[in-house]
Amino acid sequence: MPSPRRSRRLLAALPGAVLLGALASALLGAAPALAASPSPTPVPTSGTQSVVEATASCAVNDTTACVRGALHDDNGNPVKGVTIQLTPPSGTAVPTRTDANGSYVYTVKKAGAYRLALVPASLPKGIKAAAPSRTVQVSLGQLTPGAFALTGTFSGSKSTAGPTVTPLTMLWDQISNGLLLGLLLALASIGLSLIYGTTGLSNFAHGEQVTLGGILAWTFGTVLQWNFLVACIVTVLVCGLSGYVQDRLIWGPLRRRGLGLTQLMVVTIGLSLALSYVFQYFAGAGVHALTPTIQLTGGPLDLTANAYLAMLISIVVLVAVGLALQRTRIGRATRAVSDNRALAAASGIDVDRIIRLVWTVSMALAGLAGILYGLVYGGVNWATGQAILLLMFAATTLGGLGTAFGALVGSIVIGLVVQVSSLFLSGDLRYATALLILILVLLFRPQGILGRRERVG
């Protein structure tokens, strides 16, 4: 037991530590803004610097806009090999061709009125464009849609009766998306659940830890141009370290001081507020894309590949965490602390050490989730984690507060609910569905899907 004076001193260091930690992370975040704003980083595929690039993919951020479109014939089949031209307000046309999916992408570094045109001669036989050219307004930080209305079909185009996108395929799409979101949520919220289980604390700053992961990966990978894999590893390590430091400087001393759980929760609310605005202060309000060139497969991956990779990583990590909890000595000790802290302490488990480990691992997992989230959904901003915090709470509550496996099941259910309900509901209403489910679960089965109703005393 450290003396009260010691824990007081540690506490006194808290504000400084928060600010320092925040400053450090944010300085890293600020560096790019300084470096990047005078002259945007050139796109690696092209030697010359230009405001328009035809790229394989594009992520919107502060200094970047995207113009994107896809061409389909009357049967809904993609039309490939069509020449598209984008002309800047001052400058020459930049051509590209639609790919196998009938789509094309431009990365644009300067706002303005651009001329977007389709070269009719490049259209396959049997297809006509109603309006082959128009002016589009491009603003930085936004995606400009660039579709063309085509009539007719090309030879070999498979005829499907009615709309090609059947309700069933739409449903299947959303189920896949739901699984993806669910796995990412699980990765982020298992830590939330473990912390709740071992300490009883509902950590409202957990969302910011997800954001931290994304922002750091962007800082290391995109801004400092590190090898992306290295950037990710360092990010996860730093996030884990942030958990260790937090427990050491804030939560541990406060626990020893006997601060009530409600008060601790209000402290996490304060931390969440401070951190999210530290992110915004230094990294701005825009969306920051993570470098899409992943060395693992040796080339740029498109979004779908990213998604599969993210799912794979999530599953591997989740299984590893699950096995560790079941099979290892430390895992069993963690579960013992979750079940009954006093009993665990009495049977010789160093509860404080276990809790510190839980904080470290949880924050590392949240950071990893932030990286994957950024890769899959086109980038991170200061509010990324905040936006999914309530989904994480919904997931952990649904699965039974404080149970790791429950968090996984709950996350997948929430992921599916959110994505499938987007078939019927517009915009953010799909999040509302998840929250509604959260409330209904509390109403009818407060212990969650997998939680136990009672414990042996």
Next chain:
Amino acid sequence: MDFLTSLLTDFGQQILSSVTAAFAIAVIGLNLHFGYTGLVNIGQAGFMLIGGYGLAITVELGGGFFLGVAVGLVAAVLFALILGLPTLKLRGDYLAIVTIAAAEIIRIVGDNQSLSQWTGGAAGIPGRVYQGAFTALSPFPDQQLQIGPYNYPLTSGDSWFLRIVCWVVLAIVVLLVWLLMRSPWGRTVKGIREDEDAMRSLGKNVYLVKLQSLVLGGVIGAAGGMLYVLSSSVQADSLGRTTTFLLYTCLLLGGAATVFGPVLGSVLYFIVIIGLNDVVSQFVPKQIMNEQQIPQFGWIVVGIGLMLLVIFRPQGILGNKKELSFGD
């Protein structure tokens, strides 16, 4: 000296403003929940939003001002019942999660385009839609009035009339809380904050009293929300999660479980923010902190302030150290 004069003038202007009073009222509602009863409601902004929408939509659809107020208050009662009935029998953190989730649902639905014919979607309901019904009640002529350095219209817009109404309502709410807290009901509520089981063993209907507190505090929050939107517009995003967090900061700053703490806390918060803004824009070079970053810095201060208050001075300025020393 010029700077100091303008700073003090700004302070006065902010203290007088309807937004300060409206905030203080919402904080008083939260105080009833968190400070006195120990209910962790993290959705107080949701109650404010409900009050605002209730008033604005009713007036928009042709109901009068008073009908609008009634609709807003009744909606808040219903909202509190929906949240409270299932969760007040569960552990405290369930209420916390449900209130924040429910407030978020209100915000998302208000923000959504599909209901925009009533809510205005993300753009919200502009003040001119419902302010007329309020200014029509003003007994004053429609002209400017200068008192000291402050020059506002008597009746329309961000007027003296609005300021007077806000501060009168605030006074009434303070009186209400004072009356309740000196009564045996107030004693019961504080007992519940201390130990629900002990209160049950003494024959108190804990569930009923908690529900009463939740409803009353929520209704007060909705009243604050109505006054808040009267000077601006009803916009879902302006009353989100961070607003609730801010209300907590004001509460803990002034002193939870005190009658005047919420008022003092709210006034001080706005003074700090205004002061920060004035001082930074006067003395700090733009390269270090630009105009966009000042409010962000303000929020960082609020967050860290909240943490420090809970840890080092849980009783705030007015609170009783012994009554509110959290833990031992």
Next chain:
Amino acid sequence: MTEPAPAVPARGRLEGYDYDRAALRRKLAEVPQEPGSAKPQPILAVDDIVRRFGGVTAVDVDHLEVQRGAITALIGPNGAGKTTFFNLITGFDRPSRKEEGRTPRWVFQGTELASTSAFRVAQSGMVRTFQLTKALERMTVMDNMLLGAQDQPGERILTALFRPAWRKREAEIREKAAALLARFTLDTKRDDYAGSLSGGQRKLLEMARALMSDPAMIMLDEPMAGVNPALTQSLLGHIQDLRDQGTTVLFVEHDMHMVRHISDWVVVMAEGRVVAEGPPANVMAHQAVVDAYLGSHHDQDLGDDALLDEDFGQAVAAEDAEREGRA
């Protein structure tokens, strides 16, 4: 205690209550000394009450009667289920679901109390204290006392706003609280926070607070635990005073000396069951009691300290609330 207690507002003589302790003991001497024996004037009768935690049976009582006007001690080794039993009959815990053909029921002063919420049990005149004292620490001693009183118009939210509507009752209960505090030698502490009291003083406060409602029966869970020996004698005196003034006492205690000293009747529990009953002098020597204490391997106090274990306590409170909602 020979010294007369300070004036406490008398509630009048109760019909049929054995104020004469010798007469009561003579009556009890006639009662068969076996588990579940019938009492001449039971204030509480319990039937078929079973509580299991997971696979462990914490309480399984077929039948038990508590004599009105007596001080009844409930003893047993750790893990015998005494506190769980207390929790069950006071509504702080619920019997486990239906046993084959056994419907749990318990009748207190002619009122069926099964599935009554805790606060209604208290209102019906059966008030309990807790093993781990539940003083409302951040409230004054006086406020603690006032909360013990029933029938306060000022506790209704609308009446609360108008002081004249509750001023008279408030004055009454203040006077009563002052008298009780004087009796329990806490009068000098009336304006202190309850959190500043010593362990023994908290026990006294909890007892005094429970008496604010003039309960017909008071249930004390280990009243001596953690009490300074200097206070023990006065606590014992207080408990006997309670009986003499018309409150039936049921208490759980480990201190055998105390049990022998003040109780009129002893009920022994082991592994959830009532294994013996009788006057203190006889029951201690009973073979079942010796077995229970010596043969017990239970180091763990099952259910006792996990009293109102968060989850289940919540579930019970939830059920209560539901019932209230329906009522």
